[in-house]
Amino acid sequence: MMAIFGAPLPQENDSYQAVCTAIDMIKALKRFNDKNCQKGWPLLSMTIGINSGEVVAGYIGSEHI
Numbered sequence: 001m002m003a004i005f006g007a008p009l010p011q012e013n014d015s016y017q018a019v020c021t022a023i024d025m026i027k028a029l030k031r032f033n034d035k036n037c038q039k040g041w042p043l044l045s046m047t048i049g050i051n052s053g054e055v056v057a058g059y060i061g062s063e064h065i
Helices: 014-037
Strands: none
Touching: none
């Protein structure tokens, strides 16, 4: 999953919003795992990376869609 903040126009709090979203994602996964652990299901894990600065985005690499 990729989330982009500040596109198409940057906002003053893009970095703050990205960090808040990451924290919410961590909390949501913990609730999910807590509930499903009781059912004997395996735990899920994730990693989160936050970056800032310019980016080139779009469909890059193949002539075929």
